[in-house]
Amino acid sequence: MPVQRRIFGRPIPAMSPRRMAVLLGTIAIFAVLTLVFTLPSSIPAGPSLGKFTDHKISLPKLKHIPSPSILNPFRQAAHAPPVQKNSTNGESSWYSNWNWLSPFSSSVTLDENRSLLPPLPDRPPIYTYYDHTIEKEQELKDAENAVLLTWRKAWWAQGFKPIILSPAEAMNNPLYTELQMKQLEAPMMTEMSKWLAWENMGTGMLCHYLTLPMGSNEDPLLTFLRHGEYPMLTRFDNLGSGLFAGSKADITAAVKKALANPELKAAKDFISAVPPETFEIDPKHDALAYYNDETVADKYPKIAGDIVGNGAKGLLVLNQLMISHLHGTWQNIFNRGIAVVKPHPDHMSYAVHPARRLAEFLAQCPESPMPSSCPPNRPKCKPCVASTPLKISTPPAYRNTSDLYTIGTVPHPYTMAVLTAFRDDISIPWIRRESPRDPWVTALTKELLGTGVSGAPRVIKFKEAVASQYGTAHSLWITAEGDMPDDLDWHFGFAIPRNATDNGRSETPVPGPERRPPVEHDFKDGPVPTEAELEKEKALLKRAKEFGEARTADEEKIRGAIEAWNLADTEAWKFARAFLARSSVERKKWEEEEKKYAGGAGAERGKSEGWGRWFDD
Known part of the structure; x- marks a missing residue:
């Protein structure tokens, strides 16, 4: 039985919820109108309000904002930082600054095409x-x-x-x-x-x-x-x-x-x-x-006679031994293997193929006059065995492990879009309505940062992986649209073998394309593409490269739209491209200067055309 409410002993008539809402709304409107029209006239004239207006109320200050002007959309125009010497290479340009971990370079460089890189470390x-x-x-x-x-x-x-x-x-x-x-x-x-x-x-x-x-x-x-x-x-x-x-x-x-x-x-x-x-x-x-004479005679007596006092041939044998020890030491340091990162693995097999091929070169056993020997300072090393080469994996995310070397392929957002969507007719409505934002860097850092993180902190983590002192020693990052660098031996510190594969089959020292066996694709720990899918991936990647080189009005609009939709992925791609380009410029400039001294000793002579031909299919 419903409760009958009373006031002064008299029953209160029941009111429906709808009528109650109308009544309360009417009272609220009446109160607002009363305040608006009656309050100004009720305030007395004269200085009677001075005791209120004389008080100064201090606003809270924001302490952790690096530059207040960044939040002001009407801020005055500022000059971009001056162009530094040797800061361009092809389409890549950069600005070296201690603030290089800013999520987006343009906030400092005031230039969408100039990447913010860490200052070059002093080389003693x-x-x-x-x-x-x-x-x-x-x-x-x-x-x-x-x-x-x-x-x-x-x-x-x-x-x-x-x-x-x-x-x-x-x-x-x-x-x-x-x-x-x-x-x-x-x-x-x-x-x-x-x-x-x-x-x-x-x-x-x-x-x-x-x-x-x-x-x-x-x-x-x-x-x-x-x-x-x-x-x-x-x-x-x-x-x-x-x-x-x-x-x-x-x-x-x-x-x-x-x-x-x-x-x-x-x-x-x-x-x-x-x-x-x-x-x-x-x-x-x-x-x-x-590797002086005493060390060679003590540690490597089997080849001491060939090395010591045997002129040019002895030096070449010793050089081959040193290179094999450098390579073997590198393999011992990264004993967990090589990770060829492959975020969004569907239809990305062809894009990461150059990185995979490089990993195979690094994982194979180096040619050595004493394959089972160790460096003189590492008598307990683990020599490379052809039957159990270094493990190569293709994880979907970056793993920050000290004994795992990482080779990353960074795609431009357009390349990422055409490969993951498996189509080349990318349009602005599709970008806005169907494509996810920053899919590559999100997938790359998923294991490190989880899923509920925006693009800015993910870009910072990526930059640390690429350009910190630890990162440069434990990883190499290339772009999907560019060629493999031709100075990788300088990055790793030894001549990378190019005349064998990790399955034990040898090739001629300098094989021509018609004499080398066809490249075998191996993607055991991810989606295995069919031959038809690989052919389409190859065509789509070629389309993406041509798209990056072209500058038609329609393509510029699509390029601008997809870069604006994927700010974090775009920043990662530009950063990786600029960092790789600067490393090459630094070394080549130094090498060019050193050729003037000591008769050009220690320079590369009879150098081949580089790495490009070794990654052709």
């Missing part, structure tokens, strides 16, 4: 000495050049600037005249000239070109040497003249002590020519491998 110089003026047979010079080139690649990949000194630097030293008056024998004269050349250059490292970095990028010794500051003149226990590090003042003091030694003629090397307290001796050098 590491010097070696080579007398190119000595008359030798051309075959021996070529062999020595091959060894010097291996030395340069290995140290460059570890973040150093390898520089070859010659008698020209020694003669430029004011102490060279005093050295000539000593009338030393040829070996000791060369030893002292090496130190005078180093003293002429200043602070840094003096290295024998048979000493190579054979360790991970994070090794404590290599990290210390990369800092470029050496408080004491240091040599390393049991390495002899393999490596020294010191400041210019300490180097100068040591050279003067040697020249002042009355027994200099009887000294065998620089170490014996100076007092023992001249050097600080570091016993820890696990990341350094020194």
Whole structure:
């Protein structure tokens, strides 16, 4: 039975909900009108409100906004940062700044086409000495050049600037005249000239070109040497003249002590020519491998006769051994294998094929005169076995694991759209109504950041994976539309084998396209495409490349629309392209300058056309 409500003993008539809503609405409207029309006239004139208006109310300040003007749509126009030297390469342009982890480069560069990259790290110089003026047979010079080139690649990949000194630097030293008056024998004269050349250059490292970095990028010794500051003149226990590090003042003091030694003629090397307290001796050098005659005779007696004292052929055998050890060390560091990331794996097989092919080259066992041998500094290494090559996987997301090397292929949003939709008739209505936003970077970082994260933090995580010191040592990122870089040996620090596959079948050293076996596609841990699908993927990727090169009005509209719809994917693609281009510009500029010195020793000679032909189908 319903409750009967009363007031003053009298029953209240029942009212339906609809009538109650009308009544409350009428009362609300009446109240608002009353305030609007009666409140202004009820406020007295005069200064009676001064006690209210005199109070100043402070607004809260936003502390964590990097630039308040960014939030103002009517902010004044500002000049873009000046164009830096050597900051363009083809269509790629960049601006180096410490604020490189900003999600979107245009907020700093004020240019949609200029990427914001981290400043180039300072590469501390590491010097070696080579007398190119000595008359030798051309075959021996070529062999020595091959060894010097291996030395340069290995140290460059570890973040150093390898520089070859010659008698020209020694003669430029004011102490060279005093050295000539000593009338030393040829070996000791060369030893002292090496130190005078180093003293002429200043602070840094003096290295024998048979000493190579054979360790991970994070090794404590290599990290210390990369800092470029050496408080004491240091040599390393049991390495002899393999490596020294010191400041210019300490180097100068040591050279003067040697020249002042009355027994200099009887000294065998620089170490014996100076007092023992001249050097600080570091016993820890696990990341350094020194292939001098004593080490080769002790560690590799089976080939010592071929290497030691056998002229050009012996040097080439030694060079092949060092390259195989560099490659094998890299495989031991990344013992979990190589990840060829493949976000949205459906119909992306052909796009990541160059990365997959590179992974196969890196996973195969290097050619070696002693396949089961280890570097002199890593006696407990795990030699590569052809029957169990390094594992290659194609995960759908980036995995930040220290012992897993990552090779990524970054597609332009248009390329991503045509491949995932499996169609080439992309239109603006389709982009807006049907295509997802930032599908590539979202899938790439899904395991790291989850699903409920916007594009900005995902781009930051991607940039760290590409351009941080850790990222550059553990990954390589290329674009789907560009060619494979032609200087990958410098990125990895060793000559990557190109004449074999991981299934054990060999090819001719320089095979022509008609003599090489057809490429076999292998996508075991993802969707397996049919031959028809691969052909269509190939045609769509070709269409995407042509679309990127064309600049018709209609295509510009579609390009602008898809880039605006996928801001994070576009930023990732431009960032990866610019970072790769800058790395190539940096190395080639340095190499061009170094060709002027030491007779061009250590330069690449008879270089092939690069990597492109090795990825042709």
